[in-house]
Amino acid sequence: MKTFIEFDAVELPNHLHLTRERVREFLQREYLPNKSRLGSGFSPEFSRLCGDAGYIGMTWPKQYGGGEKSFLERYIVCEEMLAAGAPVWGHWVADRQSGPMLLDYASEEIKNDLIPKMIAGEYCFCIGLSEPDSGSDLFAAKAAAEKTSEGWALNGTKLWTSGARQAHYMIALMRTEKATEDNRRHGLTQFLVPMNTPGITVRPVRSMAGDSEFNEVHFDNVIIPSDNALGEINGAWKQASKELAYERSGSERFLETFSVLQALADYVHKNPKVHLQEALGSLVADLYSFRQMSLSVAMMLEQGKAPMVEAALVKDVGTLWQQALPERVRSIVGGESDFDDQPELRRDINRMLKIAPKLTIQGGTTEVLRGIIARGLGLR
């Protein structure tokens, strides 16, 4: 039973300040002047620039072209990109979780084939977990893979798949056998699926924020090679914890609405009233704390741990906070007499309000995360 969940305070080694400086220079040079053209979502062009600069696969083995750098160094690069609002989503999934997954479970041939191109920023990955009837309950997945003489045949539907239209590959969770009486987690396997395989149809789903970030993906007798099964057949549940720790603890779990906090700082800079400064300071302190916790998980990953509970905690507090941020900024400035004269600030708030609802759903809902934490505390 764990009653103290420990997040060691991380002191960044000095040489990492240089890394930070270099990312900032990179963003100054490659991103800021072209901001309007590159946008803030998917940009193959920007992903390739990141690849050239060595910012993808930073922790991966040199053997495949990786940087063999520390998780902390990667962490710094990622947070700088997000804080600047750079269009990282084209390589984000590949860099964060698909690459590490392939390195752990794919064949040598696949690794030699794919990893160098992922590192170059040429391959975009998507995650195929959710389905129409399987959301929080991943073990209810029905989309199936059946062993055939040619390899595996995939049939079924994945839903909410972010970036499926842009992706070159999906890492898909498929049912390969029925769950057993005593283990309902049994029977699922992960697969590497090339998105250009015949039989795959992708239909965009428009979101309330006005984009079509997520999609519905149909598999109609999609044949992939035997080699594309990743890790243990029927045992995907054993491989999930590290991947989820990567997915949940990063700075995207508290930085997605950061721009609205900067907008508030700019406003208070022009209107230095004490009550505004106090409200701003309180939010900055929140950000400072959550960043330190997230950094601490990066350190645990660096030490080879799989900090499931800690990652769930970071995501829980971080996402609730970033979700509340546009509301809180609104409540701070909304009653000021000159609020009507701040069109940019209002636009920022509105933009972030529109994405806020998703932040505590994607990648595991608040309720699911709390279940994981409760288990870690010995309550379940």
Add this chain to the structure above:
Amino acid sequence: MGLANTDALLADAVSKLLGNISSNELCLAVEKGHWPASEWAQVIEMGLPMAWLPESLGGAELPPEEGFTIARLSGRNATPLPIGDALIASAIATQAKLKLPDALVLFGNTPANETLVIDSDDTVSGRCRVTTFANHAEYLMLPIQTSTGSRVALIENSGNRSTVENTLAGEPCCECIFEKARVVTLSDEDFSDVQKTIEDIGAVIRSQQIAGASEAIMAICVNYVNIREQFGRPIAKFQAIQHHLAALAGEVASIACTADVASLSLIKNNFNSNGTDIAIASAKVRAGISGAKVIRIAHQVHGAIGFTDEYELHRFTRRIWSWREEFGNEMIWSRRLGQLVTNSESPQLWPLVCA
């Protein structure tokens, strides 16, 4: 805890001592005016309040992390003794190079716009505020104005006091009024930013104590929900309770992590707070805001028992309420942080947050 270089053996010994002496009964007795002299003697004997002071000045000269660990453990045990405050005094003594006696020494702050001076007969007269237990302190440390600058003085605490009032924690608090109190020692060097130094170190010590108390509360909650049964099963099995405690864990972890970061930051800057402002402010803001959430959840999952004075939860709750006000509450530190951001030429948040 999350500080590197802490000696596990020492932490164990401190935990054991504080665990032994910090009972709910003792807290209730202190609230009624009892001074736990023998318990304090044990704390002094172990050198805890003098952790930071060099041996040459009468201290224990432990690695700097240990002082923060001691503060954390005093919070984890809700020890009804001025350990945190004595630690703060020893940090100031270290900087002022003042030798301290083996006794209770606390730091007194003068009210704004009042200054203390030394009279020709080497005595001081005036008043000061001390957070807690000043009525039991044998010596006080005070900021003193001299013709050649600011100094820190150690005086005998022999004066009369205005009424002693209990803090929310049930610990005595008063204003000290002294008439011709003898100056025992006076620092040699100028120490003009002593007030800020006190507030900074005090804020981090209080954040550590709140972190410790929050950790203790979490352990109490986890234990309680596993043994308390309703509707035929432990209440831990109800999802509503699980979610309460998961949320509690997030608040506790954020308090503890930020307090540790602020501690490291002070250590790295040799207890001079330049460059550590955002870490300190964040720690005290976090402790104040998240501390209140910890308290709400803890009492909710306990039902009525948590509201009794017999059950131990209240002594942690009430200490958090008290500690969050001292050395700047979360409103004051938020304002300072907001001003730090917006008083600069360009209010760029991100570089500040990861400085």
